[in-house]
Amino acid sequence: MPSPAGEAKKRARLSPDQRRDHLIRTAIAMFAEDGVAATSVLRLTQAAGVSNGIFYHYFSNKQELEEAVAAVVLGDHVARLAEVQRTGSYSARIAIGAVGTMRAIAANRELGAIMTQYLEQHHDAARRSSVQIDDDVRAGVHAGEFDIISPRHLVVDILVAVLAVGAREVLAGADPDDTGEAIAVAHLRLLGVARRRADGIAARARAMSA
Structure with a gap:
């Protein structure tokens, strides 16, 4: 099983596009499992293993993320x-x-x-x-x-x-x-x-x- 440190290193090597896609893919899984309303930015970033700052670098707010999820799904x-x-x-x-x-x-x-x-x-x-x-x-x-x-x-x-x-x-x-x-x-x-x-x-x- 990959260690948390190993997973963190993998995320650190992601390109900007890959990091944004990682957030979207994490959101898709959480929206489907837990619900859109119940998935906060904090819960999402914790699940994705990134900081809130990383999230707000790619999305102005949760609404913008929801739009990105809709475009994919x-x-x-x-x-x-x-x-x-x-x-x-x-x-x-x-x-x-x-x-x-x-x-x-x-x-x-x-x-x-x-x-x-x-x-x-x-x-x-x-x-x-x-x-x-x-x-x-x-x-x-x-x-x-x-x-x-x-x-x-x-x-x-x-x-x-x-x-x-x-x-x-x-x-x-x-x-x-x-x-x-x-x-x-x-x-x-x-x-x-x-x-x-x-x-x-x-x-x-x-x-x-x-």
């Missing part, structure tokens, strides 16, 4: 979904997003734990990842696919909240495909899509993103 997922969603109607894009997100959470519980917390807390990082949802809702309304009564930002907040509930269920062991399809139907119904059409779009999204 959520960035690839959002990019992959955007690629899959590029074709198809706005309804299909919304449905594929729901199914794909539940599958991503089931496939990577560390990602899932952090994503779920960000969704539940309406974290700024989650809001930014929901920009695509907002764009699709706006474009879908303009194209006549969606019919919403409430202000768009409130509708998008509800869609994100439904995702958060589904994410928590998947983390608890629910089937990601069943949950994702159910969320897709709920999203489309909230957007004014008829039940039978919503069911069909959600089922196709489940098959398409398999």
